[in-house]
Amino acid sequence: MSTPNSIRNVSWAVVRAGTERRHAYRKAIDIHLNGSKISEITPAGARPTGPGENVIDGTDMLALPGLINVHSHPSTEPGYRGVREDHGVPEQQMTGLMERLQAFRLPDEGRVPAATMAYSEMLRCGTTTACDITVPFDGWLETMARSGMRFYATPTFASARWGMSAPQTVTWKWDEARGLQEFDKAKRTMDDADSHNSGRLGSIVFPAQIDTVTPELFAAGHRHAKETGRLFSTHICQSVVEVREMIRRHNMTPIQWAAHLGLLDSHTLLAHCILLDDHPQIRWHTAKDLDLIADSGASVAHCPQPFARYGLAMDHVGRYRARGVNVGLGTDCAPHNLVEEMRLAIHAGRLMSEDIRTIDTAGAFEAATFGGAAALGRDDIGALAPGMAADVVLVDLRHPLMQPARDPLRSFVFHAADRAVRTVLVDGEVILADGQPVHLDPEAAAATLAEAQARMIRDVPKIDYVQRAGDAIAPLSLPVQ
Numbered sequence: 048m049s050t051p052n053s054i055r056n057v058s059w060a061v062v063r064a065g066t067e068r069r070h071a072y073r074k075a076i077d078i079h080l081n082g083s084k085i086s087e088i089t090p091a092g093a094r095p096t097g098p099g100e101n102v103i104d105g106t107d108m109l110a111l112p113g114l115i116n117v118h119s120h121p122s123t124e125p126g127y128r129g130v131r132e133d134h135g136v137p138e139q140q141m142t143g144l145m146e147r148l149q150a151f152r153l154p155d156e157g158r159v160p161a162a163t164m165a166y167s168e169m170l171r172c173g174t175t176t177a178c179d180i181t182v183p184f185d186g187w188l189e190t191m192a193r194s195g196m197r198f199y200a201t202p203t204f205a206s207a208r209w210g211m212s213a214p215q216t217v218t219w220k221w222d223e224a225r226g227l228q229e230f231d232k233a234k235r236t237m238d239d240a241d242s243h244n245s246g247r248l249g250s251i252v253f254p255a256q257i258d259t260v261t262p263e264l265f266a267a268g269h270r271h272a273k274e275t276g277r278l279f280s281t282h283i284c285q286s287v288v289e290v291r292e293m294i295r296r297h298n299m300t301p302i303q304w305a306a307h308l309g310l311l312d313s314h315t316l317l318a319h320c321i322l323l324d325d326h327p328q329i330r331w332h333t334a335k336d337l338d339l340i341a342d343s344g345a346s347v348a349h350c351p352q353p354f355a356r357y358g359l360a361m362d363h364v365g366r367y368r369a370r371g372v373n374v375g376l377g378t379d380c381a382p383h384n385l386v387e388e389m390r391l392a393i394h395a396g397r398l399m400s401e402d403i404r405t406i407d408t409a410g411a412f413e414a415a416t417f418g419g420a421a422a423l424g425r426d427d428i429g430a431l432a433p434g435m436a437a438d439v440v441l442v443d444l445r446h447p448l449m450q451p452a453r454d455p456l457r458s459f460v461f462h463a464a465d466r467a468v469r470t471v472l473v474d475g476e477v478i479l480a481d482g483q484p485v486h487l488d489p490e491a492a493a494a495t496l497a498e499a500q501a502r503m504i505r506d507v508p509k510i511d512y513v514q515r516a517g518d519a520i521a522p523l524s525l526p527v528q
Contacts, residue, residue, distance in 0.1 A: 113175025157499025
């Protein structure tokens with residue numbers, strides 16, 4: 048497919064409002080491209096179509112900047128489809144995270160198919176940049192590059208693994224030597240990503256969780272991020288179990304301990320960061336975590352969906368943003384649909400604050416674009432404007448769920464979502480055409496992933512702490528007659 052030179056007669060567009068981190072509508076425009084960049088945005092027809100110019104017709108289309116997913120696990124989470132949606136452990140304050148990860152492990156042959164399906168889903172909802180967080184596996188970087196998306200490879204490493212000895216008891220199995228080996232492998236993988244010939248891969252330093260990494264390994268990871276100019280991230284404040292364990296170890300909340308170690312700065316992206324000291328499910332005697340985050344300049348990757356499944360929500364996203372914390376959005380688990388995360392961020396924010404004004408459509412869209420770009424240290428993505436990367440999403444205004452198109456961004460976020468996305472460009476290259484990925488085959492991947500998931504469920508008794516069957520931990524939603 049040849050590279051377009053322009054997108055003509057766009058009916059509606061969300062463009063950058065001046066130089067601010069704000070968006071505005073424009074109607075009836077042409078978007079002119081110069082290779083991987085937007086060169087100019089003009090009124091429709093202001094510049095004649097040149098001979099041989101490759102044009103995309105934007106008639107009856109809404110043009111959006113590509114969405115930015117700052118936290119996701121694409122190579123494993125599609126394998127949990129049908130497993131994790133209703134799974135939680137009441138004795139662990141409803142989270143299913145620790146029990147699931149000690150019992151269900153997707154085999155290696157399922158990783159590339161899972162990533163293929165997840166990347167395709169990301170594309171179909173208009174995501175053009177994403178962070179992929181996982182233990183490295185064969186074919187990982189190649190699958191990212193083949194998708195055509197812009198990715199930050201985020202290989203994890205840890206000094207401990209979660210286990211269980213009873214429903215109410217989580218254990219930490221420490222192996223510091225293994226953690227150092229994983230860190231060495233992560234560094235090699237990050238180097239490979241940064242030098243990849245696709246030109247669309249980067250990397251992030253990611254010690255896995257605040258409670259599974261030693262202070263020494265955290266310090267080494269943070270130092271490596273500084274020395275190489277990479278971002279630094281970790282999972283933090285994602286479960287009551289974690290927060291209580293960190294208080295037991297250090298008499299500090301996870302945020303306070305991270306600040307004590309010097310891990311919070313403007314190059315740090317805190318994954319989830321829900322259970323602060325003053326959260327209703329924590330109520331620690333301090334109330335300073337939010338100030339520590341804001342004053343450090345660290346960003347937060349907000350992924351409302353997986354936690355809402357456990358009955359947990361950030362308290363609340365509007366409060367973080369009002370305090371000056373940069374918030375980006377991620378999907379974390381399947382579905383990897385950032386439009387649905389925008390919608391849920393709005394709903395959960397209003398529920399927790401009991402205030403419709405805490406976050407609106409524009410605010411959620413800013414988080415999924417400008418917020419993500421700032422979290423990744425980028426000023427060339429997340430908006431439609433001259434000089435920005437040509438990451439463009441075209442949404443069909445004729446889709447019934449986009450009609451009537453009085454306010455097309457609201458129609459997109461609250462109603463149509465991925466169902467109306469037709470075309471996606473990254474760096475000026477079309478990588479989703481007519482709603483289908485150009486370089487990926489998710490249908491072929493689905494069959495392989497189903498086989499890998501079946502094996503994962505069969506193997507649960509071999510690794511579960513009391514040898515339960517997979518169907519006993521995560522039974523079907525209805526009985527089979």
